[in-house]
Amino acid sequence: MTKTVLYARVSTADQTLEHQRKQAEAAGFKLDQVIADHGVSGISTKLAERSEGKRLFDILRPGDTLVVRWVDRLGRDYRDVSDSIRHFMRDGVLIKTVINSMVFDGATKDPIQQAVRDALIAFMAATAEAQAVATKEAQKAGIENAKRDPAAYRGxxxxxxxxxxxxxxxxxxxxxxxxxxxxxxxxxxxxxxxxxxxxxxxxxxxxxxxx
Structure with a gap:
């Protein structure tokens, strides 16, 4: 029996797990299971190295659907995101995003559709890494600002x-x-x-x- 699994990454600067679950359900997903990593940096930690993220590689089976808010949930950088998506597709897992309703399907046989899908994976993974780098730079700037003016850092x-x-x-x-x-x-x-x-x-x- 196939299942639909939501994977969420939750940190102090991120959306709550409940918010991500409700967003997925509002988008029409009927979730059988919710898996979440709490307090894990998406910038420095690979999906397979997260305590709950690595469970995905064990529990997902051909025909299952993996739901994520956005592809940046699936890795720390371009290579990690694209490798994770391709790994799940090879295993016959359908990947869907809540934002923009993206679908990544390894069962696609048409060469043109495959080319479009692969180009989209590359673009989305690159975007995820760019966002991660921007976040890291913002955090660095915040730390420097805190050193100069601790009160200002509080916002x-x-x-x-x-x-x-x-x-x-x-x-x-x-x-x-x-x-x-x-x-x-x-x-x-x-x-x-x-x-x-x-x-x-x-x-x-x-x-x-x-x-």
Whole structure:
């Protein structure tokens, strides 16, 4: 019996696991299993070296579908991403992304479709590496800035505390609208939208400011 598996990578600067699962389900995926690596750097750690990532190589079988938010979940750089995708395709695993609904199918026999697929893999893997490099440079710049001005590194102080944040996220989980949440919490609609777009970042800000 084939299965559909969501693989997520979650870090303090990333989307929450619950957010990624809901995004996948909203995109129409019926998930049989969810596997996630927490606190793992996508920049420095290969997929096969992550505690949960390496499980994918063991549990996925021909006919299974691997769902990821984006191809950058599948490796740390161009080679790792492209090698991972090709490995799963050789094993008969269908790979689908939540963002842009990309599909990578190793069963494709038409040479033109194969060429388009392979070119797309190369482009997506290169894009993933470029994003990883940009993130690494941003982190480096942040560390340097923190050395010069620790207060500035914390960023803007949140307009909410832990209690308000928890109320916002609870209402978001109940699919309340941004305007309704703003009215219930006293936050601006824009603040609610920022939390909705990046819960992990909002929670990190609370921790940084000790709120």
């Amino acid at each position: 803007r102080k949140p307009s909410y505390d832990r209690e308000v944040f928890d109320k916002v996220t609870a209402m978001l989980d109940m699919e309340a609208g941004a305007s309704a949440i703003a009215a219930a919490t006293g936050l601006t609609r824009q603040a609610v939208l920022r939390i909705r777009a990046d819960r992990a970042g909002a929670e990190k800000a609370l921790a940084v400011w000790d709120l």
